[in-house]
Amino acid sequence: MKLATKNNGSRDGELMLVSRDLSQAVSAADICPTLQAALDNWDELQPKLEARYQQLNDGQCNGAFEFDQKMCHSPLPRAYHWVDGSAYVNHVELVRKARGAEMPESFWTDPLVYQGGSDTFLAPFEEIKMPTTDWGVDFESEIAVITDDVPMGVTAEQAQGHIKLLMLVNDVSLRNLIPGELAKGFGFYQSKPSSAFSPVAITPDELGESWKEGKVHLPLVTHLNGECFGRPDAGVDMTFNFPTLVAHAAKSRPLGTGCIIGSGTVSNYDRSAGSSCLAEKRMLETIEHGKPLTPFMQFDDIVRIEMFDLRQNSIFGAIEQRLVKS
Amino acid sequence: MKLATKNNGSRDGELMLVSRDLSQAVSAADICPTLQAALDNWDELQPKLEARYQQLNDGQCNGAFEFDQKMCHSPLPRAYHWVDGSAYVNHVELVRKARGAEMPESFWTDPLVYQGGSDTFLAPFEEIKMPTTDWGVDFESEIAVITDDVPMGVTAEQAQGHIKLLMLVNDVSLRNLIPGELAKGFGFYQSKPSSAFSPVAITPDELGESWKEGKVHLPLVTHLNGECFGRPDAGVDMTFNFPTLVAHAAKSRPLGTGCIIGSGTVSNYDRSAGSSCLAEKRMLETIEHGKPLTPFMQFDDIVRIEMFDLRQNSIFGAIEQRLVKS
Numbered sequence: 001m002k003l004a005t006k007n008n009g010s011r012d013g014e015l016m017l018v019s020r021d022l023s024q025a026v027s028a029a030d031i032c033p034t035l036q037a038a039l040d041n042w043d044e045l046q047p048k049l050e051a052r053y054q055q056l057n058d059g060q061c062n063g064a065f066e067f068d069q070k071m072c073h074s075p076l077p078r079a080y081h082w083v084d085g086s087a088y089v090n091h092v093e094l095v096r097k098a099r100g101a102e103m104p105e106s107f108w109t110d111p112l113v114y115q116g117g118s119d120t121f122l123a124p125f126e127e128i129k130m131p132t133t134d135w136g137v138d139f140e141s142e143i144a145v146i147t148d149d150v151p152m153g154v155t156a157e158q159a160q161g162h163i164k165l166l167m168l169v170n171d172v173s174l175r176n177l178i179p180g181e182l183a184k185g186f187g188f189y190q191s192k193p194s195s196a197f198s199p200v201a202i203t204p205d206e207l208g209e210s211w212k213e214g215k216v217h218l219p220l221v222t223h224l225n226g227e228c229f230g231r232p233d234a235g236v237d238m239t240f241n242f243p244t245l246v247a248h249a250a251k252s253r254p255l256g257t258g259c260i261i262g263s264g265t266v267s268n269y270d271r272s273a274g275s276s277c278l279a280e281k282r283m284l285e286t287i288e289h290g291k292p293l294t295p296f297m298q299f300d301d302i303v304r305i306e307m308f309d310l311r312q313n314s315i316f317g318a319i320e321q322r323l324v325k326s
Numbered sequence: 327m328k329l330a331t332k333n334n335g336s337r338d339g340e341l342m343l344v345s346r347d348l349s350q351a352v353s354a355a356d357i358c359p360t361l362q363a364a365l366d367n368w369d370e371l372q373p374k375l376e377a378r379y380q381q382l383n384d385g386q387c388n389g390a391f392e393f394d395q396k397m398c399h400s401p402l403p404r405a406y407h408w409v410d411g412s413a414y415v416n417h418v419e420l421v422r423k424a425r426g427a428e429m430p431e432s433f434w435t436d437p438l439v440y441q442g443g444s445d446t447f448l449a450p451f452e453e454i455k456m457p458t459t460d461w462g463v464d465f466e467s468e469i470a471v472i473t474d475d476v477p478m479g480v481t482a483e484q485a486q487g488h489i490k491l492l493m494l495v496n497d498v499s500l501r502n503l504i505p506g507e508l509a510k511g512f513g514f515y516q517s518k519p520s521s522a523f524s525p526v527a528i529t530p531d532e533l534g535e536s537w538k539e540g541k542v543h544l545p546l547v548t549h550l551n552g553e554c555f556g557r558p559d560a561g562v563d564m565t566f567n568f569p570t571l572v573a574h575a576a577k578s579r580p581l582g583t584g585c586i587i588g589s590g591t592v593s594n595y596d597r598s599a600g601s602s603c604l605a606e607k608r609m610l611e612t613i614e615h616g617k618p619l620t621p622f623m624q625f626d627d628i629v630r631i632e633m634f635d636l637r638q639n640s641i642f643g644a645i646e647q648r649l650v651k652s
Contacts, residue, residue, distance in 0.1 A: 080445035119582030187513015256445030
């Protein structure tokens with residue numbers, strides 16, 4: 001099933017179903033007004049939504065209209081929990097290597113996560129507004145899952161069944177604010193402004209064989225100003241799969257339905273696949289040339305993040321964001 | 327105005343008005359179903375809620391009933407943003423001193439904050455369930471504000487007007503999970519489980535002269551197992567007032583209405599006032615005796631957090647939580 005949230009001017013938007021090929025959409029507001037409301041009562045509503053989704057794909061759905069990704073909010077325009085992992089540990093290792101620091105061995109066994117702000121997500125085609133490029137604006141192309149209610153202490157095996165939806169994320173980062181903020185010891189805050197998510201959220205079954213071992217086995221494609229910047233495979237070099245991240249998040253508290261858990265920047269050891277953020281490219285340049293050559297985002301730069309199935313059809317629609325001066 | 331959320335079995339509860347003396351309550355669900363919904367449309371709804379609040383205080387409100395704090399959820403049972411400061415910098419200084427570390431000078435001018443989970447807040451009288459006391463369960467008695475929509479880049483002067491409500495918080499902390507987590511460099515996550523808030527949230531005018539300079543000038547009283555543990559004045563030694571914390575939070579992103587911003591553990595240089603968390607007491611013991619004498623919370627320990635006006639009337643009702651084995 002594919003779901004999206006129409007930006008109808010309200011804070012939480014209007015729930016829509018989107019056809020598998022992203023060509024058609026239909027309102028689901030009569031079943032449930034918003035995606036959060038659907039997640040609040042998923043077991044009861046999911047069959048009703050699935051039935052209409054089937055009709056939509058069969059071309060037999062009253063009220064269906066042409067789907068335009070630009071009408072969408074992020075699937076959850078605001079959420080109650082957004083935690084982002086660093087599941088591609090080779091990326092973290094590279095960050096350390098670029099500054100000549102060893103990475104603790106525990107990073108291979110204990111997930112690194114940060115809690116993010118979730119009250120003001122950007123729409124997938126919304127501009128990123130910043131007062132200055134001096135903050136070092138970067139994108140991070142990632143995958144995220146949305147869970148239902150997860151009890152505290154859940155195991156990774158149990159966690160798999162709590163993953164209800166998947167999306168793409170642009171975890172916007174302000175690289176030049178990070179060192180000062182991390183030096184204070186309490187983690188990111190100002191350096192992690194509002195993130196944006198793909199127009200469409202999907203149930204895991206939509207991925208077929210590409211969803212296995214709790215990972216998405218497809219390339220995540222990032223373009224910067226129309227040129228391919230990276231297409232690492234999200235199923236490769238993911239040290240912690242999604243169920244493991246969910247279990248980590250629920251160690252000392254339950255998670256409320258609608259909790260969003262991100263993978264962190266997708267990154268492969270095979271550097272020919274390119275990168276999913278400017279910082280990684282700059283680190284590779286630093287290791288090779290002694291200094292970074294690629295700048296962070298400049299005003300009017302456009303980042304586009306998308307994932308395609310084995311037939312080269314877009315799965316989630318695209319995140320496409322221009323950096324503009326606020 | 328005093329507002330509360332009745333635990334009616336739903337995820338977001340039912341909005342109530344509570345009389346100034348906390349003796350009577352009345353549903354406000356016909357005006358607005360939940361507190362978040364009221365904040366979503368505050369300018370329009372606030373006068374209607376104020377009118378009923380006036381009737382309630384005048385004893386002329388149909389449907390009024392005896393108020394029982396134990397019927398309450400936290401005012402926002404779940405929220406879209408919860409960020410906690412460390413505005414009482416003397417407390418942070420003490421933490422450092424106890425482990426023989428210098429505190430950077432910048433801590434006096436640049437607020438230290440962390441982003442917390444906000445999907446599963448505890449009710450004010452709800453048990454704190456943990457599988458073990460080995461995690462070092464501690465309370466932190468604090469004050470928090472709730473904002474409306476705050477634009478990115480707001481100044482502290484402008485921020486004052488965005489503070490709509492105040493509450494008390496118990497920011498539950500797992501002290502023995504903190505060192506390992508902070509060593510990883512991404513801040514707190516598992517070490518900060520679900521927090522609880524006071525039964526009642528109030529508009530700032532309810533504090534009269536005790537709300538000035540963006541601070542609450544009254545003692546915050548903490549009892550542990552019925553004995554007074556601390557009553558430091560929240561208006562004393564608060565290095566960053568609430569408008570400054572709001573401006574800090576909004577530096578690189580807007581804040582969505584219902585954003586909760588905490589003060590951090592209330593702490594006075596005058597140590598005769600006692601403390602607002604076990605960790606601080608243990609640090610003072612470490613400095614004096616070379617080691618802590620007071621243990622962290624044991625199962626069945628009860629913490630109670632409350633604030634009284636100049637006539638010794640409870641302002642927010644109490645947070646009262648027992649630690650139990652999950």
